Amino acid sequence: GAVVSQHPSWVICKSGTSVKIECRSLDFQATTMFWYRQFPKQSLMLMATSNEGSKATYEQGVEKDKFLINHASLTLSTLTVTSAHPEDSSFYICSASDPGQGRRTQYFGPGTRLLVL
Amino acid sequence: AQSVTQPDIHITVSEGASLELRCNYSYGATPYLFWYVQSPGQGLQLLLKYFSGDTLVQGIKGFEAEFKRSQSSFNLRKPSVHWSDAAEYFCAVGENAGNMLTFGGGTRLMVKP
Numbered sequence: 001g002a003v004v005s006q007h008p009s010w011v012i013c014k015s016g017t018s019v020k021i022e023c024r025s026l027d028f029q030a031t032t033m034f035w036y037r038q039f040p041k042q043s044l045m046l047m048a049t050s051n052e053g054s055k056a057t058y059e060q061g062v063e064k065d066k067f068l069i070n071h072a073s074l075t076l077s078t079l080t081v082t083s084a085h086p087e088d089s090s091f092y093i094c095s096a097s098d099p100g101q102g103r104r105t106q107y108f109g110p111g112t113r114l115l116v117l
Numbered sequence: 118a119q120s121v122t123q124p125d126i127h128i129t130v131s132e133g134a135s136l137e138l139r140c141n142y143s144y145g146a147t148p149y150l151f152w153y154v155q156s157p158g159q160g161l162q163l164l165l166k167y168f169s170g171d172t173l174v175q176g177i178k179g180f181e182a183e184f185k186r187s188q189s190s191f192n193l194r195k196p197s198v199h200w201s202d203a204a205e206y207f208c209a210v211g212e213n214a215g216n217m218l219t220f221g222g223g224t225r226l227m228v229k230p
Contacts, residue, residue: 006160032216043207043220044161093160097216104149104168104216108161 023094140208
């Protein structure tokens, strides 16, 4: 149980285009999902908290107009990197909390590697 | 605000040897503590967690961790390391009100044959 998937697993795009990353909880409903960014050989940096049916809460320094988050259902959150630039290249990981586990445990997706040329 | 420190950036152990990865946290209340493992290019897998009760918690893959409040530590241990344990290990603390996690910087484990 508590499986989280991400799609795509990796993407290469041209500078200036937008990229959408999906995060799905496969066997549970997640009212809250989280989006992280990880640079090579570094720890995870929380970007935003995604709440189903409401606006995402962004961490300080994260541009909400740059990183659009939509949590339209209890099993799906999307992160759209708008007008991507090479500095947006990174590993993006989502996680979801399983209410059945008391909401305190986050289960992580496999990550999406984004390369902006 | 909470913080997590993993003092060892890299650790190398021989296969079959014991392992201890250190984790120290700073948090005002009783913390929720986690250890995750990440293989290259992969997401994070939960190894174990501590919420309350017995301070020695057992996890998957033969790992265990001990919560020591007096030392603000939650060190991860394994009695005999396997080559497949080579990975990046992250300690994290969760806040009480919501369920946001704060991660340590990670420890990269290498296993010598």
